[in-house]
Amino acid sequence: MDLTYPDEAEVFRKEVRAWLEANLPEGWIDGDVRLTGEERRRFNEEWTRKLHEGGWICATWPEEYGGRGLSTMESVVLNEEFHRAGASLRGDFFGDTLVGPTILQWGTEEQKKQFLPGILRGEIAWCQGFSEPDAGSDLASLKTKAELDGDEWVISGQKIWTTQAGWADYIFVLARTDPDASKHAGISYLLCPMKQEGITTRPIRQPDGSAEFFEVFFDGARCPEANVVGGVNNGWKVAMTTLGFERGSSATTSYRRFEKEWEEIVEVARANGRVQDARTRQGLARTWSKVQLMRINGLRSLSAVVQDRKDPGVAALGATNKMFWSEYHQEVMDLAMGICGMKGQLLTGDPALEESVPGYGPRKPSDDYPATVLQSSFFFSRSETLWGGTSQIQRNIVGERVLGLPKEPKPA
Ligand SMILES: Cc1cc2nc3c(=O)[nH]c(=O)nc-3n(C[C@H](O)[C@H](O)[C@H](O)COP(=O)(O)OP(=O)(O)OC[C@H]3O[C@@H](n4cnc5c(N)ncnc54)[C@H](O)[C@@H]3O)c2cc1C
Numbered sequence: 413m414d415l416t417y418p419d420e421a422e423v424f425r426k427e428v429r430a431w432l433e434a435n436l437p438e439g440w441i442d443g444d445v446r447l448t449g450e451e452r453r454r455f456n457e458e459w460t461r462k463l464h465e466g467g468w469i470c471a472t473w474p475e476e477y478g479g480r481g482l483s484t485m486e487s488v489v490l491n492e493e494f495h496r497a498g499a500s501l502r503g504d505f506f507g508d509t510l511v512g513p514t515i516l517q518w519g520t521e522e523q524k525k526q527f528l529p530g531i532l533r534g535e536i537a538w539c540q541g542f543s544e545p546d547a548g549s550d551l552a553s554l555k556t557k558a559e560l561d562g563d564e565w566v567i568s569g570q571k572i573w574t575t576q577a578g579w580a581d582y583i584f585v586l587a588r589t590d591p592d593a594s595k596h597a598g599i600s601y602l603l604c605p606m607k608q609e610g611i612t613t614r615p616i617r618q619p620d621g622s623a624e625f626f627e628v629f630f631d632g633a634r635c636p637e638a639n640v641v642g643g644v645n646n647g648w649k650v651a652m653t654t655l656g657f658e659r660g661s662s663a664t665t666s667y668r669r670f671e672k673e674w675e676e677i678v679e680v681a682r683a684n685g686r687v688q689d690a691r692t693r694q695g696l697a698r699t700w701s702k703v704q705l706m707r708i709n710g711l712r713s714l715s716a717v718v719q720d721r722k723d724p725g726v727a728a729l730g731a732t733n734k735m736f737w738s739e740y741h742q743e744v745m746d747l748a749m750g751i752c753g754m755k756g757q758l759l760t761g762d763p764a765l766e767e768s769v770p771g772y773g774p775r776k777p778s779d780d781y782p783a784t785v786l787q788s789s790f791f792f793s794r795s796e797t798l799w800g801g802t803s804q805i806q807r808n809i810v811g812e813r814v815l816g817l818p819k820e821p822k823p824a
Pocket residue numbers: 539540541542543544545547548549550572573574575576625795796798799800801802803804805808
């Protein structure tokens with residue numbers, strides 16, 4: 413495999429690097445900057461504005477919709493350079509990674525004009541209203557319904573595990589719009605404003621004290637008739653597009669978060685002497701190998717995209733990626749807690765400081781359960797084999813859609 417990037421990609425790398433050096437605070441790239449909660453809040457606001465001015469949010473989108481039309485290689489380089497600098501490349505995850513690309517693919521011109529600019533400026537906070545108390549893996553069983561009343565949809569029902577619903581401006585929500593159609597038909601994908609009387613949210617507290625996801629209750633909530641993405645009763649197909657973006661990854665950068673964290677775990681093992689233990693060393697060697705597999709598989713996926721290859725091996729790589737990294741992460745975090753020993757149970761996080769949890773961004777330990785970054789990462793790892801499709805569901809997908817095995821038997 414030839415790992416050199418084309419010359420034009422390297423020219424673009426210099427452009428991105430120069431922009432980062434000119435726009436990040438001094439000392440940021442060397443990791444010398446630590447911010448209090450208030451400083452971080454101000455920095456984040458300013459940074460989103462700078463990202464938008466630089467044209468980096470959703471830079472792969474076509475220029476007519478405010479993107480820069482970056483090629484695959486340019487977008488890989490962009491991700492690599494932002495990772496190297498430890499700088500965020502996001503406005504709002506649900507906006508720029510999930511619903512934005514979905515609107516770009518399925519939306520009407522009016523929807524694109526109405527919603528994409530706010531996503532590019534990182535101004536609208538979105539949330540994803542798919543899961544319900546009785547519809548998670550079996551999402552098509554959802555019961556939330558929407559009925560037309562004049563030129564508005566009226567929505568009733570309940571969603572659960574809705575990340576950032578408590579402060580989101582909009583929800584992209586799946587609702588049943590034809591109760592008589594079969595399970596997968598009769599569902600529509602609606603863009604509904606959150607701040608209205610018909611919607612109530614209730615936080616669900618996590619083990620580390622934070623509460624990032626919510627129950628969402630719709631009781632006659634209203635959204636314009638025109639806010640259906642991809643056509644009435646076509647929501648299942650549109651939702652599958654969104655889930656594809658959720659399971660996707662940045663081919664050559666997503667392993668880096670794990671590599672950095674792995675190095676920090678080794679430091680803990682060196683400092684407390686656990687590195688002398690042969691089984692600990694074996695665990696570290698095994699997990700390091702898995703991080704390298706992620707790196708190499710990322711390069712294989714990128715080669716396939718650049719060469720426009722779509723063979724079964726390539727499909728298998730894409731389909732196994734999410735279960736591989738999420739299961740790896742649980743393994744390494746179990747190892748990390750073992751390495752910390754009894755100290756792993758002490759809550760020594762500092763509620764005055766915001767620190768970045770790899771993959772999740774800045775978080776402030778809560779006053780009554782001040783988890784450290786490593787402990788927060790341990791807790792998050794438990795959820796990673798669930799959200800975006802559980803490992804069992806991913807295995808079903810690999811079996812049925814990639815390997816062509818018989819479909820799993822359905823209950824009679
Ligand atoms: C951190 C986090 C954030 C989330 N954020 C959001 C969000 O923002 N918006 C949103 O809509 N949802 C969100 N979710 C919900 C998530 O999508 C669901 O948890 C997930 O789809 C699984 O559904 P469930 O929890 O109902 O589990 P269930 O579907 O009840 O599954 C329970 C167990 O049974 C297994 N199982 C189920 N069906 C099968 C099968 N056919 N074959 C084999 N095994 C099976 C599952 O793998 C799992 O182990 C989030 C979840 C988490 C943990």
